[in-house]
Amino acid sequence: MTAHHITTLPALRNLYGPARERSLKKEIPSLDAHALQFIGLSPFVVLASSDADGHMDASPRGGDAGFVKVLDTQTLLLPDAPGNNRLDTLENIVATGSLGLLFMVPGFDETLRVNGRAVLSTDPADLALCADARRTPALAIRLTVDSVYLHCAKAFMRSKLWDASHHIDRDQMPSMGEMLRDQMRAFHGQETEAETQAQMLARYRQSL
Structure with missing residues (x-):
């Protein structure tokens, strides 16, 4: 810690007001009606959770627009889809019962x-x-809503995330398979064969 670190709530508020x-x-x-419509249009949601010790996780989930089901104004259902079986989010829910x-x-x-x-x-x-045309999930996350709010547009305006003229060619970085190979070598001393981007995408499509 240094004198330049904010460590108290009063100091934080003094900086921002x-x-x-x-x-x-x-x-x-x-x-409300606006939140319900937003969820019905959304094909993508990020799930934020933590374990009992406060270790954080943020996990992206996607599907057809409206894949998150609304039961009523206080209840949502999120189907779980096949992944890597780390189960970070699901284990965190078991540990804390909280989700953002x-x-x-x-x-x-x-954003909402x-x-x-x-x-x-x-x-x-x-x-x-x-259930959808692909599968019936092994489980669903049932969320009882505590709070809802619309988030302003500033972050997306600053990032120009949806502006195609600012999209970055995928070849600006190695394939995920190549990056994982390098990480396995550097951190675990393990040599693995690297999938190409095309091979990885073809494998993913088998379990979408």
């Missing part, structure tokens, strides 16, 4: 944040609601 009234009042306790969601809609600079209490459900009725 109070929150605007509008920013405080935009947080609501349930899903950040919904995004392609072309929208605004939803926080609440989560459980892992294998209830056949929940799974049936989450």
